[in-house]
Amino acid sequence: MEVKGITIAIYLACVLVVKLLWSIFKWLWLNPKRLERCLRQQGFQGNPYRLLYGDTKDRERMLLEARSKPLPFLSNHHLSRVLPFFHHTLNKYGKKSFVWNGPVPLVTIAEPELIRNVFMKINEFQKPQSNPYFKQVATGLVQVEGHHWAKRRKLLNPAFHMDKLKLMHHAFWASSSAMIKEWEKKTSKTGSCEIEVWSYLQNLSADVISRAAFGSSYEEGKRIFELITEQIMVAMPLINSVYIPGWRFVPTRENKRMTKIDKEIRNLLKDIIQKRKKAIKEEEKLKDDLLGLLLDSCLEEIGHENKKQSYTKLNLEEVIDECKIFYLAGQETTSTLLVWTLILLAKHQNWQQRAREEVLNTFGNVIPDFHQLNHLKTVNMILQEVLRLYPPVSELNRTVTKDIKIGEVFLPSGVLVNLPILLVHQDEELWGNDAKEFNPERFNEGIIKASKGNMSFFSFGWGPRICIGSNFAMYEAKLVLALILQHFSFELSPTYAHAPSAVGTLRPQFGAPINFHLL
Template identity: 45%
Template sequence: MVLGFSFETLVSVPWGFLLRSLLCIAFLRQVGKTLDQVWWRPRRLERELRAQGLRGTSYRFVIGDLKEYGRLSKEAWSKPLPLGCHDIAHHVAPFLHNTVREHGKKACFSWFGPVPKVTLSDPELAKDVMSNKFGHFEKTKFPALSKLLAEGLASIEGEKWAKHRRILNPAFQLEKVKRMLPAFSASCQDLVSKWMESLGSDGSCELDVWPELQTLTGDVISRTAFSSSYLEGRKIFQLQAEQAERLMTNITKILIPGYLCLPTENNRRMRQITKEIESILHSLVGKRIQAMKDGESTKDDLLGLLLESNIRHVDENGQAKLGMSIEDVVEECKLFYFAGMETTSVLLTWTMILLSMHPEWQDRAREEIMDLFGKNKPEYEGLSRLKTVTMILYEVLRLYPPAITFNRKTYKEMEIGGITYPAGVMVELPVMFIHHDPDIWGGDVHEFNPKRFVDGVSKASPNNPGAFLPFGWGPRICIGQNFALLEAKMAMCMIIQHFEFVLAPSYTHAPHTVITLHPMHGAQIILRAI
């Protein structure tokens, strides 16, 4: 007898009944786990947050605030802003704007599906979170989404992140980036030549510079990362652009647990895109590794520097497991492509738009550029002496940051600003709202005023030094910021050397987010040769 059952009784029970019972138990356990995830736990967390005086939206079953987020965004984006209006936060992120206004600027919460999302608009708290002052914070990540776009340095955690950062750091040191200036210059010259050929008989033409500048930065990242031309990398850029669009268009569905496993047309296409990108990059990386094994000299591009650093890292530690796998290298290459093209093209596009709106600053930039270079190609020594152009780029990054928020997640109970947050809470750091806060930047916060950066970044925000956060902060600050700024300076110098530009009548001022901050209807500019 065992627990009241004899062996004879046990073997006499039909196996079908036992199987059905086990499946029923497993199903009930899964139902209980799911209910805890989408109802009991969110309700418990909401009570805990409100008990500490934190205000926020009420939890809605499964979807949280995603439906309201989508509704408000659709409503705001249906109407453009007035030309010259830089008060864009309420238009770009209307749900976040309403939540902060209604529930508190310093800290409030909303719901990203069943996950509570705490928004911290205090720049000191934001920097403390990014610098891990309160303890280790994880990057907010959704594995399925990361895999569909890029699982590189931006999304990994812990020792793996530290290892990747050590391996990648040498490739992004300023001395290495300076060697890439000829590639920057060559790509910019191709763009200038193309625009010159587009000029009409009156020496002018109208262009949507948004896709043109994406082509430029795509060409730059292809040359500097893989020593190839834009034509060879175009397929990856096209696929990643489509992937980003599909992710953002379907974000409210994708975040429903298990949705990506459904055999929908959109899901099948996103998986196909991922396979195509990875196939191209596996081939590219494999060829480079084989060339290195065959004794060919390492190319002085980002992939070559990454692989060289990876091999050296392994040799110095004596353990192969400490280096990156081929899959890791491919994911970092996906991130090279996406981040290298996307963020800099966003910065250049908004810079051209704002200089078109504010021609006096375009004239000041041109005067500085011509004094330093004339019509000659810019070189590093002169680029490092640019003051007006640097101030302009910083002011564009303040008003139109490519990433409007950064997100982290608590991995254990943590106290931030006097509030105790349990594990698993998203912490949203709204860079755009910090950059547009009049209490930090003064009454002219929504004006395009590059002079605020005349004494550098630290003195630009008089009421809160260090509130300028376009590249993040702390140990996870953007590894490619030197690369992006040097590329942007080179591009703007060569464009301003050859053209003056104004907004075309067809331009509509409608910034919105597709991963980063895009001009919804393009950036139509009239160029005139000088």
């Protein structure tokens, strides 16, 4: 009887091992070859599949090489530096191509009408879930899908309406004014001074979010931003490499650091949340900011009498997730938009002067008014053109969740879709022969006219999942730029090296030194 039991155990163990090996074989070879065959039958071209790694090693090698040297002075031909392997693939195979993201093919979709389809079919094209490192960095609304996303989005939308931004106007101004005063102090002795603006703009965006969205000062949130920045630097190589299931549980130095950072961020956010909950319990008015709205959604937990049953209740961890992603996305998006705006206006003095004249004619030297900021046509044209040439995110990826046909293209379940923002934004077939030139005039009659009605401009995404904080970012950028133009003229420092680099967002690899002159 005992021998029979051992035999059964051995048999079951063998069955499990065989099933495991079969699953690994399917993941590593059968599925990739099936997907590759399907794509090639439709005319897509790419490198042959290489076991496990695909194109990731070549991609990493070319990226390191590209980042080793800057571009010629302020060249907008930066696709080859920002996404060198993608640029290489386009040159070799054309737009109808794919690259291997480990054992998964990443298919390029660059036709405007197909891009529109991908953005609209949010259930069939979902955010990639295969790499847990990305999920650890980008939490909350960015990651949830289906009805959970729909309810969460409905809950958060009111926090980003223009009427809510109006209530935050003073907080926006207080943060921006503090930076302007520091720059004035630096330039006061001689009337001019070189300032490395990238670090200032990162701190400014962090302060704005802390004040406007969470009611705290930058000092309270400073450690959170430092940790998020470090987490991005640790995570990016892990995100861009092949993820082997279960690897994040291996106690490597990177894994341990990621876990430690995440824990510290959550503890700091938890402290901010607990302070606010305590204030609510002491019958203080619920603040009309993002954190107030999030806490209003979980009032069952904190015992508020005016809880709204129609809302999806968020638990504490979900509130922390939303706080974290807003800290990350809000700071990165606005600071990168502002830094490239200052760099381009420092080069194109004619547009700097046009923008300054508009600001001074509208506000003079007084504090910019909330409503009038939205009527700065030239400033808005400039910001749209900066977003076209230097979008905060260079590409968006989606997972195909089931077999689907868009246009004449059949996409099998399991492939990844790449929407190459930077490529489409600078496509001469869509934007004309001057597609890579800085020309805000193209937005004189708005985005639809500039893009000829095509889906060729989507720096904040598009469709149902368009970035929820786009109004927040644009409003902050307009206010900060207006204040800078009121107080300074500026040009690029001779020490500036033009080196756009995608590390989470598109940022200047070697900083942005600019010479400022008091007006």
